[in-house]
Amino acid sequence: MLNISHNSISENVDLSKFKSGKKIFNIEYHKYFKRLLLVFSVLLLIILFLPWTQTISSKGNVTTLKPNQRPQTLQSQIPGRIEQWFVQEGDFVKKGDTILRISEIKSDYFDDKLTERTDDQINAKSASVNAYKSKVSALQNQINALKQERNLKLEQAKNKLIQARLKVKSDSIDLEAVKTKSNIAKTQFDRTVNLQKEGLKAVKDVEEYRNKFQEANAKLISQQNKLLVSKNNIINSELAISTINATYGDKIAKAQSNLYTAQSSALDTEAQVSKLEINLANYKKRSSLLYITAPQDGYINKAIKTGIGETFKEGEKLVGIMPANYELAVEMYVRPIDLPLIHIDESVRVQFDGWPAIVFSGWPNASYGTYGAKVVAIENFISDNGMYRVLIAPDKNSEPWPKALRVGSGAKTIALLEDVSIWFEVWRQINSFPPNFYQPKNKTNNKSKVSK
CATH class of the missing domain: 2.40.50.100 (RNA polymerase II/Efflux pump adaptor protein, barrel-sandwich hybrid domain)
Known part of the structure; x- marks a missing residue:
């Protein structure tokens, strides 16, 4: 039967005479088989030209749309x-x-009256601030009084200085007058002496004019002494002015030093009050955190x-x-090679764990048990698993998601891409080519509007 040997049995034995041979060789099975092959080929050819939706399958988990709605x-x-x-x-x-x-559990906060005692400290420090401010005001008044007194003293000393200078001028004039009288007395005395030698004047007259000359000299010396005293008064007046400036400058400097010290103490106490107020607010806030x-x-x-x-x-x-109120979403992960094919508002079909489904990857409309979704966010940085995270939310125009879904349950996603023929998809799968890269219509329209 297998024609392994050179001795053929078919040449010596007629198989058609046997019962099994009559049932096989007398019926034309090959005609039906050819018809079957022809019908199958036509159907296959038709199927190859049917539309097929390219998809990107992925696995994910049920989550919430907003971060504040997640566990x-x-x-x-x-x-x-x-x-x-x-x-x-x-x-x-x-x-x-x-x-x-x-x-x-910290010993710094064991006191039950911590806030009350801190408030008392604030009141005490506030009173201290008021006392320092009063001291500052008193020192400012003292400084003003010292400045006013210094001005009066300086005015008085300046008046004395003017008087001394006028007295010097007066004494100088008197000195010149006394000098003139002294010169006249000396001239008269010399003339009288000469006349007495000639016998024209008596000795008595000479003695009288000598007495007058001596009196004039005495007055001259006395006037010179007065002039020196007046000049000394000028020096004393100038010294008095300098002494007043130095004395009151020292008093005012001490008062200002005390003023600055009081102001510094007041500011330091105010800082302590502010710090205590902060501590009091922290203590009250900490009490609410219990x-x-x-x-x-x-x-x-x-x-x-x-x-x-x-x-x-x-x-x-x-x-x-x-959270009790939340909006469900699904996070899925796609390969980096498939990321350019995913766009915002892209349609996605989702199959949830625990819900029966019949899925036709290329014919989403013929699938059963899947739910519609839209892409709402695409992560710009790769995740730890080497893929990109994509967030999808329920499609408002599709059937609602099951109400019994829980956050964290598993899901399988099918991202719907371009519609192609089945023969093209078979050829792509055989060659391991990625799905067709395309841009959504709304995206191209937006680009054209921008270019215009």
Whole structure:
């Protein structure tokens, strides 16, 4: 039968005479087979020209559209110790509801009257500031008084100086008059002496004129002495002016030094008051932090720190909460080679884990159990897994997503690209070519509008 041997059985045996041979060789099966092949070829040729939607498949997770709607953990801004729980896991809480109460573990905040005592310190320091300001005002008045007194003293000393200078002029004039009288007396005395030698005057006359001459000399010496005293008074007046300036300058400088010291003390005390006010505000704010409250409406997922009396540091996770109101979305990851093919508002089909679906990748309209979505965000930096993150949201024009979906569940996404023929897609897949690169119509229209 296999024609392995050179001795052929078919030449010696007529197979058509046997029962099985009559059923095989007498019926024309090959005609039906040829017809079947012909019909199959025609159908295959028709199928090859049917439209096929190119897609990019990916896996992702259900998340929320806005960051504030995603599951979050609550932390404490201060270290503390858990004192009381007001909720349990699974409870619904509204914004502002108290979740747990904590207590201080730092010795600096153990005092129950810390804010009251800090307020008392602020009042005391404020009174000290007022006292320093009063002292500053008194010193300013003292300085003004010293300056006024110095001006009066200087005016008085200047008047004395003017008087002394006028007295010098008067004494100088008197001295010149006395000198003139002295010269006249000397001339008369010399004339009388000469006349007495000639016998024209008596000795008595000579003695009289000698007495007058001596009196004139005495007056001259006395007037010279007065002139020197007047000049000395000028020097004393000038010295008095200098002494007044020095004395009152020293007093004013001391008063100004005390003034600056008081002003510095006042400013330093004001700084201490400001620091105490900051501490008081911090203490009041810290007191409000002893109660952990819900930042928004949601459900308590998990108590990370459990029990009573457990201590924690600032920033440690205490409890997880899931917001009650959220808009679902799916984050999917695409390869870098497929990233240029993804655009904002691109249509995507999503299949969720746990929901039955029949998916035809190239015929999304014929698929069952998939839901419509639109691309809303594309990450510009590659993720740790070596792919780019794309965020998709429900398509408002498509069927709504299941209400029983939960954040974190898995999903499979199919990004819909260009429509091509099946033969082209087969040829692309055989050659491992990427999908066709194209630009959406709305994007090209926008570019044309910009160019115009």
